[in-house]
Every structure is written in structure tokens, then in C-alpha cells.
Amino acid sequence: MAIERTFSMIKPDATARNLTGKIVAKLEDAGLRVVASKRIHMSLAQAEAFYAVHKGRPFYEELTKQMSAGPVVVQVLEGENAILKNREVMGATNPANAAEGTIRKEFALSIGENSAHGSDAPETAAEEIAFWFSKTEIVG
Numbered sequence: 419m420a421i422e423r424t425f426s427m428i429k430p431d432a433t434a435r436n437l438t439g440k441i442v443a444k445l446e447d448a449g450l451r452v453v454a455s456k457r458i459h460m461s462l463a464q465a466e467a468f469y470a471v472h473k474g475r476p477f478y479e480e481l482t483k484q485m486s487a488g489p490v491v492v493q494v495l496e497g498e499n500a501i502l503k504n505r506e507v508m509g510a511t512n513p514a515n516a517a518e519g520t521i522r523k524e525f526a527l528s529i530g531e532n533s534a535h536g537s538d539a540p541e542t543a544a545e546e547i548a549f550w551f552s553k554t555e556i557v558g
């Protein structure tokens with residue numbers, strides 16, 4: 419199995435409740451390594467650009483407002499099968515459907531305030547990492 423990198427974000431609903439460490443612990447326990455991390459407060463324009471793929475969907479405006487409403491922690495995770503592993507640890511988008519032990523089952527408040535984001539494919543992982551990090555900020 420190849421070593422992959424993926425992009426992960428701890429969302430404003432989670433930073434507001436001081437859950438950063440608990441979320442990172444779940445990722446590390448699954449074998450993922452944080453190779454880049456920073457806490458930022460993105461602008462609405464940055465949220466709109468980051469989530470441009472969802473432009474036109476009914477939840478786009480609420481999503482971009484929520485993501486720019488408070489601090490987030492953006493991270494690069496490295497490990498075997500990191501993209502799929504991260505999404506497994508996050509659980510289903512809607513916390514009502516998320517499996518026991520997942521980040522969203524334990525911490526998410528709703529489908530919108532669902533505590534974490536993770537890239538869904540190798541192409542989006544590369545794009546999302548490059549959106550937030552320069553090469554020198556990632557230390558494997």
C-alpha cells in the first residue's frame with residue numbers, strides 16, 4: 419500500500435468547543451501523521467474559493483458562512499491509504515449516519531456543523547493541500 423497525503427480541516431464548530439486535540443488524537447490513533455498544521459481564520463472569499471466545487475448547491479451559502487465564522491485548523495495528514503483512512507475516521511457527512519467511534523459521531527452537531535473535512539480523492543487532496551500550504555510548510 420502506498421503512502422499517501424491528504425488534506426484535513428478541523429471546522430469552526432469544533433475549534434469553538436476546544437476539540438482540536440481530541441480530533442487529532444483520533445487521526446493519530448488511526449495511524450495518520452500530521453505533517454503540516456496551522457490555525458487560520460479564513461475569509462468568506464477564501465471559503466467560497468475552497469468550496470467552489472459546491473457552488474450552486476442549496477447548502478453553499480450556509481457552508482461558506484460557517485467555514486469563515488471562526489478559526490479552523492488546516493492540516494496535511496500522511497500515512498498508508500491516508501485519503502480513505504481519514505474519511506473512515508471522520509465518519510458519514512451526516513452525524514446521524516456516522517459509525518460509532520468516528521469524529522462526526524462523537525463531536526458533530528449537524529450535517530453543516532460536522533466538525534471535520536477530508537479530501538475525497540487523490541486529485542482533490544493534491545489541490546486542497548496546495549490551496550492552503552506551500553511545499554516548505556510540509557515536513558514529512
Ligand code: RTP
Nearest residue numbers: 477481510511529530531532534535536537538
Ligand atoms: P467534507 O467535504 O467536508 O469532508 O464532507 P463530505 O465530503 O462528507 O461532504 P460534501 O458532500 O463534500 O459536503 C461538504 C460539506 O458541506 C456541508 N453539507 N451540508 N445541508 C446539507 O445538505 C449539506 N450537505 C453538505 C457539510 O458540512 C459537508 O461536510
Ligand code: MG
Nearest residue numbers: 535536537538
Ligand atoms: Mg467533500
